[in-house]
Amino acid sequence: MKLRLGFLLSAIILAACAHNTSTPTSFRLPSWSIPKGLARPVTLPESLPEEIISETATPFLPVEPTPADPQPIQLAEGGCCSLPMWSQDSQWVIFLDEPGEYASAGLYGIPITGGESTIVNDQVGVYSKSRTLVAYPEAGRVYVERWADGTRWAVPSEGRIVSFSPSGRFITWAVGSRSIRYPDVRQSTIWVADFDGKNAHEVITVNGGYLIGWDVGEKGIYVTGRLGPSMPSGIWHVNLETSAARLVMEAERPRSALLSPGGSYIVFYIALSSDLEANGLWVVPTDGSPGIKLDLFGAYRWRYDDMLVVIPLEMDAPGISLWQVDASSGEALQLTYPELTSISIANNDWQISPDGRQMVYLSAEDRNLWVLRLPNR
């Protein structure tokens, strides 16, 4: 009996200890607010009348957002939400969420003018750029559904999730080994089909590579890797019909490649190469012109077709700063200063709106989404 009591007590204690995660807080409707504590240091004159001193005798004064020094604005609350995206018109921030006990999981959105989080679609999946099509797995198959009328098609990806071409006319998926080891030699075969799964065909097999994106006319795709044992590693353009490949730039293991919105440039980085000159952040024109290595290294997203935003990896800096980099020249211009625009990003989770005017980021301070208007310098 005592033993049973002992076990019972222990079980209760252990159960209490095992519950070590915080219960999600309820979702409050978001509203606009200026972040607290943002202030600009000011220099006060050596002598001031007493009545003025009493009001201003502080080393900091509140600062209003100005075109030159933008201030982030809180968009969501309650720890909401990771992996934000933008609507095509740049007017909404969209994310996966389940905002309350009685709400369904799905795609939610908040207008950048502020307001309530509203459900956009209760189907969790990969959306086309226009969000008229959504792909999702179900019972071991993948379906593409047209949101307008609910028509859906099973696509022959054998359960692998697909992504859409920019126009939504095509889908693509990769077939490869499930392995962690030897990523540089693992094979991945890239398939393309019409959005409804018809005309599915293999396009190319890459070794140690991945799909970057589509060319402007959707006649071809850009991939990284090696297309054969004797072929160089790099960035390739591959024709969808003929599988003919053109080397855009030779590079050992280009990492985290992003195609610019208009398809004119690809940015990527090379790290830990024995060729020290190769290590760094690169921008290469997709027409095959020579690429350039940037002076900055860190996190990056495209702002316009020929303009990057880079957050330099600088551990000694007082905070995060945004830089704008001209893709054609490599010329860099500082957009924000940490002393004037306080930004803290969690998980490297930030995205720039399609119109290039704003960025949304997951705050490392409060785990909520914030929006920053990007200045034009």
Place this chain on the structure above:
Amino acid sequence: MDNQRIMNGKKRRGNPVWFFRGLLLVVIVAAIGGISFLDAQSGSAAQQEDPPFAFPFAGEPGPDSWYFIQAYGNTDFAYRFRNSTYVAGQGLHFGVDIAAPCGTPILAIGDGTVYSVDSWHGAAPHNLMINHDNGYASFYGHLLVRSHLKKGEKVVQGQVVGQVGDPDLTCASRPHIHLEIRSIGHTRAYNPLPLIDADWERLALIGGAPHIFEMDMDNPRKWQNMLDQPDTRFGYPLLNDYKDAWPPDW
């Protein structure tokens, strides 16, 4: 036989030895539970005000030196391999991965005593476990060569304890260190990020894509930040075997 059983029962009920044995068991298990509770608190907290450990590399991060590649916890990568590579760690990535060229010196994150060199704990080709006086142990995996240290040897924070290696043994494939912080009994792993003095959010600012944590679509906000991740109890059931997950498995 029945009498004997009854007698034994009476004897046990009347014997204080059994009472104290039961009480002792309660105390022991409760103590373990208490340690577990403390461990859980320390491992799940946000960045600690005064992290007890130092960073395992010297110098600045960069494409030539070292950089942060995978966080601890419920990463999308670990989710994909939850039934294989990470099954013993409840489907979580139970350490932090930092890429660096082969041969890069690895520094002890705290004072301690070498517990094991090249033990069965995995992370080939070589590994090292150091026990610390503060109730934690640190584990350094994928070392290039066997550590020069011996079991029982004292180490101090910042001392070179090994060199970065490559689990694929090529030094060109994926050279990196897999660093864990465990309980002193080595049965639990904690999120190293709040326990190591570094600006991890800033270190994560590399590349064109975010660090992704697998979403449980029944609770999509859970474990979505690199500093807010659950402890790992080795050998226990998966924590991320979600009914509806995002990104989907492939």
